[in-house]
Amino acid sequence: GAGVSQSPRYKVTKRGQDVALRCDPISGHVSLYWYRQALGQGPEFLTYFNYEAQQDKSGLPNDRFSAERPEGSISTLTIQRTEQRDSAMYRCASSLEGLAVNEQFFGPGTRLTVL
Amino acid sequence: GESVGLHLPTLSVQEGDNSIINCAYSNSASDYFIWYKQESGKGPQFIIDIRSNMDKRQGQRVTVLLNKTVKHLSLQIAATQPGDSAVYFCAEQTDSWGKLQFGAGTQVVVTP
Numbered sequence: 001g002a003g004v005s006q007s008p009r010y011k012v013t014k015r016g017q018d019v020a021l022r023c024d025p026i027s028g029h030v031s032l033y034w035y036r037q038a039l040g041q042g043p044e045f046l047t048y049f050n051y052e053a054q055q056d057k058s059g060l061p062n063d064r065f066s067a068e069r070p071e072g073s074i075s076t077l078t079i080q081r082t083e084q085r086d087s088a089m090y091r092c093a094s095s096l097e098g099l100a101v102n103e104q105f106f107g108p109g110t111r112l113t114v115l
Numbered sequence: 116g117e118s119v120g121l122h123l124p125t126l127s128v129q130e131g132d133n134s135i136i137n138c139a140y141s142n143s144a145s146d147y148f149i150w151y152k153q154e155s156g157k158g159p160q161f162i163i164d165i166r167s168n169m170d171k172r173q174g175q176r177v178t179v180l181l182n183k184t185v186k187h188l189s190l191q192i193a194a195t196q197p198g199d200s201a202v203y204f205c206a207e208q209t210d211s212w213g214k215l216q217f218g219a220g221t222q223v224v225v226t227p
Binding site for chain 2: 035040041048050105
């Protein structure tokens with residue numbers, strides 16, 4: 001079946017521009033997670049949704065980062081006024097539900113480059 | 116594809132040998148641990164998990180060992196194959212919602 005999909009796969013933008021990264025989780029998965037992964041490092045938690053509710057956003061670096069999941073399915077991570085330090089791989093994962101031990105399935109990621 | 120192995124500890128293993136990858140975790144309250152495999156250009160892929168009430172769990176060619184006393188996790192891969200070449204991350208679940216904290220990763224290179 002279809003896995004987690006993310007778009008775009010690659011995004012190059014100029015410093016100061018806003019970007020929106022999209023995540024389409026596995027159908028029926030209640031929980032959705034956003035991570036950021038620097039080259040050579042493990043994914044770093046950004047934020048988490050249970051259905052449409054954002055349960056934890058403690059990992060968002062600053063207020064330029066925001067995320068939404070208005071209908072409990074597709075999620076968008078928005079970065080405003082991008083800076084070069086925002087360059088990274090942004091990964092989305094989904095699981096059946098978060099209030100239990102459930103495997104998280106990761107998407108292919110969006111590689112963001114800020115010039 | 117992108118390389119995720121830059122600046123990572125590397126374990127070089129001969130095909131057919133067993134591999135042991137080690138990980139130290141940070142939170143003594145964590146109760147669920149997972150090993151992920153990440154191939155170049157791909158997202159992390161679940162390998163095996165273990166709950167804190169266990170000290171060993173076996174899967175197909177893989178075994179995870181958990182030592183809560185010293186907060187140490189290991190992954191053993193039996194009869195390592197070329198397809199096992201990847202970066203391996205351990206992760207601990209730090210809350211009831213599924214928030215994961217990943218370790219630094221180990222690059223496994225399988226040589227013929």
